[in-house]
Amino acid sequence: MLGIHLSKNGMKQIEAIRSLEDVLFAIDKSPIRDKTAYVFNFFGAPAKTGAWAWRYEGHHLSLNYTYKDGVMVSSSPQFLGAAPAEVRGGPLKGTRVLADEEDFAFALLNSLAEAQKQKALISARVPRETNNDLSGLQTRNDRVALIEGKQGLSYAALDAKQKGMLKKLVRAHADVQGEAEVNRRLLKIEHEGWDNVVFAWMGSIERGSNHYYRLQGPTFLVELDNSQDGANHIHSVWRDFKGDYGRDVLAEHYAHSPHHHRSLQRANR
Numbered sequence: 001m002l003g004i005h006l007s008k009n010g011m012k013q014i015e016a017i018r019s020l021e022d023v024l025f026a027i028d029k030s031p032i033r034d035k036t037a038y039v040f041n042f043f044g045a046p047a048k049t050g051a052w053a054w055r056y057e058g059h060h061l062s063l064n065y066t067y068k069d070g071v072m073v074s075s076s077p078q079f080l081g082a083a084p085a086e087v088r089g090g091p092l093k094g095t096r097v098l099a100d101e102e103d104f105a106f107a108l109l110n111s112l113a114e115a116q117k118q119k120a121l122i123s124a125r126v127p128r129e130t131n132n133d134l135s136g137l138q139t140r141n142d143r144v145a146l147i148e149g150k151q152g153l154s155y156a157a158l159d160a161k162q163k164g165m166l167k168k169l170v171r172a173h174a175d176v177q178g179e180a181e182v183n184r185r186l187l188k189i190e191h192e193g194w195d196n197v198v199f200a201w202m203g204s205i206e207r208g209s210n211h212y213y214r215l216q217g218p219t220f221l222v223e224l225d226n227s228q229d230g231a232n233h234i235h236s237v238w239r240d241f242k243g244d245y246g247r248d249v250l251a252e253h254y255a256h257s258p259h260h261h262r263s264l265q266r267a268n269r
Contacts, residue, residue, distance in 0.1 A: 001040070002056060005065060005075070010176035016097045017060050017080060023087055032059075053246060060235075066246025074246035075181050077145075078173075078238040085226055085234040098234050100172040101224055105213050108165040109201060112153070116162075117205075120153035126203035126212040126227040135235050136212060136225030145221050145239035152200030152216070166199060170215055173222045173238050185220070192218040203227065219243075 003011060018035040025033035038058030046052055048070040056063045060081030066074035082097040096102075112120060128136040139145045155166055170189070174182045189197065196218050203211040210227035224236040 001054075002063075005063075005072075005178055005181070007175055007178055007182070010178075013080065013097055013176055014061065016095060017082060018058070019092065020082060020084070020087070020095075020097070021059065023090060023092055024083060026090060051246065064245060068246070072181070074240065074243045075177055075185075076238055076240040076244050078176065079236070080176065081233075081235045083229065083233040085232045088232075098224070098236060101169075101236055102226065102234070104165065104169040104172050105224065106207065108162065108169055108199065109205060109213075111162050111165060116153055116157060119157065120199055120201050121205070122151045122200045123202040126210045126225060128212075128225065128227045129203075129210070136227045137223045137235050137237055138214075139221065139223060139237065139239055145241055145244060147214070147216065147221060150198050150216060152198035152214070154195065155197040155199075156195040163194070166197070166215070167194070170197075170222065173215075173224075173236065188219055189217055204231075207231075 002014065006014065018038060021033045021035040021037075024030070038056065038061060041055045041057070042052070043054065044050070044052030046054075046067075051066070051068045053064065053066040053074075055065070060079075060083065062077065062079040064075070064077055065072055080098065085096065085098065085102070087093050087095040109117070109120065123130075126136055127138050131138075138147055155163060158166060171182070171186065174185045177185070194217075198216050199213065200216070201211070201213045203209070205211070208231055210231050212223070212225045212227060214224070215222040219241055221239040221241065222237070223239075224234065226232070226234045
């Protein structure tokens, strides 16, 4: 089922994230470290008509898909994490599951002129240091993703090379999904206008120190935080402001479905 929805790279990332449970077990011997402890959850019955959804989740993984009338209409939230972010010993030494997501961001940051960098750097501290949230992601597991304002450096303020680097970074987060879904996400951003996308950085600009960044447009939000275990523990997420959990599609379905109208009428009696 995963193979139908994910790219080859995405499948490799999923398997690598699960394999890190063995690395963590070697470190702390905790019985909760189990690479088989990942499950599928279904919401509603899979069918060619109506709405239903499924989720694949476990430690550092949560992939969500919603369908309406046999068509996938949502693939978010998409959460991936990695601990260690870089394996520094043992059989998997050198493994970096989210390497592109970090490396491309540092490349973009280091390409900025000083005035651009000052605009991109919105805080010297990462979110975890200000809100006591171990995940470091500002949206946490909130059902509705919300970050006020559009702080950061806009795509419009980048030169041609930097614009290509930002698009490459966005695609690195999207590429866990299959080609059709990646294209759907990118076309949605294109429709809203790349100039409306902002890049914001918090924390240190040096590798090996706590850092966080986000990419935000009118329709989507990407966050990445690496601020635990000596900046060797990553969380990343792709959120859709209107489509997480297929929210808008399901709301439309419930509003126009006679079955749900009857259910609501009975409930209000």
